[in-house]
Amino acid sequence: MAVNPVALGAPTEARTGRPRPGALTILGRFIRKKPLGAAGGLIILIITLTAVFAELVATYDPIATDASQTLASPSADHWLGSDHLGRDVYSRVVHGARVSLIVGLASTLMGSFFGGIIGLLSGYAGGKTDLITQRVLDIFQGLPLLVLAMVMSAALGPSIQNVVIAISIPIIPRAARVIRSSVLSIREMQYIEAARAVGVRHLRIAFRHILPNTMGPFIVLMTAQLGSAILVEATLSFLGLGVPEPYPSWGRMLSVSAAEYAQKAPHLVIFPGLAISLAVFGSNLLGDALRDTLDPRLRGA
């Protein structure tokens, strides 16, 4: 325990003797080098702020109906128009951000957390344990993400918690794969050997010495999965298997009224879909840029 892993080549900035650059410097460098990624980050930031301050940003109550204002076109009163029950589309899109982001974040966190632990232990243990774990993960990964989520969501019944579970389970094998592959290379490093030589216990090595070094791929993974989780939530809600009433959800806004009234009120189709696309686009852009920056194996590719 007395051996300092840093002295044995643990990958940390401290070794170079130069002071770590501050957060602002790193941010500035990221924006200059990856303008697209920064744009993605900005989109996600705006959507997050919208979700957090939905009550302040919205102009109407998202579930209040108004019989005199049904299917109104976008105007000064209703910025993005209103739906077949006279509900304000802008306010519903704003509140929808909350549902989409909560479901997206919660399922991504849950899936990546469990997947990450499985990947860490399976990669560290190696041998038969690893082989069996991989085969079991194959089973879950073999089914299309959406089909698995659809069946799970139908089996569990409609509620926000169940949608989160239904989306996070298919994420687990994908997360496990990513973490495992980076654990496999870290495991062979000298500082791990050194830690083992001085008698550090396995679990401690896995969680204290290996896990922190998988953070790069882990963050990349989560950003990429966030986009796909939002997309799956939207699709489930569109099919009527997602978030139940009365929560306004982007996907369901497209299913209930949009198809029926599309011709009379195209804004019902356009705006919720744009919101979904923008959120997913933002997280994909950010995820790509982070992958280029944080994952050294892909640097320059």
Add this chain to the structure above:
Amino acid sequence: MKSYVAQRLGIAVLTLLGMSVVIFVLLRLAPGDIVDILFSTGGYVNNEERQAIMKELGIDKPLVTQYFEWLRNFMVGDLGKSYRYDQPAWDIIRPLLPVTLELAALSIIVAVCLGVPTGVISAVRQDTGLDYALRVFSLAGLSMPAFWLGMVIILALVTWLQWIPPVTYVGPRENFWLHAVQFGLPALAVGYRSSALIMRITRSALLEVMREDYIRTALAKGQSERVVIWRHALKNAILPVVTVIGIEFAFLIGGLVVTENVFNLPGVARFLVQAILWRDYPIVQNLVMFIAVVVILSNLFVDMLYGFLDPRVRYGS
């Protein structure tokens, strides 16, 4: 090669068995049993009737027995009976298959035709404005829900061309052009989305190959850039692309599920959604298992192809 095939086949069979257990258990998680669901709309059912129905459906037996019976039936091609239609499931699914297969094939063609060239151009013009534009274009495809893209396409046709796509299925012999449009539009929506993955893999694989010595040699000898890229480089970059097309298949099925719904195409994927919504669980169980078989077979095919295209794979691990 023989042992390679045997090993792959063995893994595929084991994975499928595992998937069958997962699917079986998953559908048993549903609250209430099938009989409850069947008659929740039908009103009161007395206990005797209930027992009779359970017996007919075979759900009075222990779960393990049920599982093995299902597996045996599935393997001999007996997909059970649809509760809703009171018909053998296979009779319902069979006419739907060609629709889904045609749409899937068209979508893959669109995805490859869109993904490979854009990936090549993007790699060749790395870090130029064109590269950025193509990457944003493909990322946008990945970000838009396929069902929404479909809705927007229909909306655009209706608004600008005053043309409403057919709402019912048109056979290819009935009216070939209408049929082509009816399938082409959803294939475009699904294929655009799937092309993003192909584009990215093509781009990164090509970038890697372009750094190899033999490419520099070919260029140094005075070979034209076009020939080097399309003949020398792409041939070696295409392997990961083939893999991703195989993986794409699973991804594609997800896209078909919603697109068939939006375009009102009577395919298997739309039927699956309906079966889930109606809680016709025996059908869902068999259809999902069916999808699992298709996905595993396509993965197996890609593995074989890989071993065939690249001899190194056969002798490797």
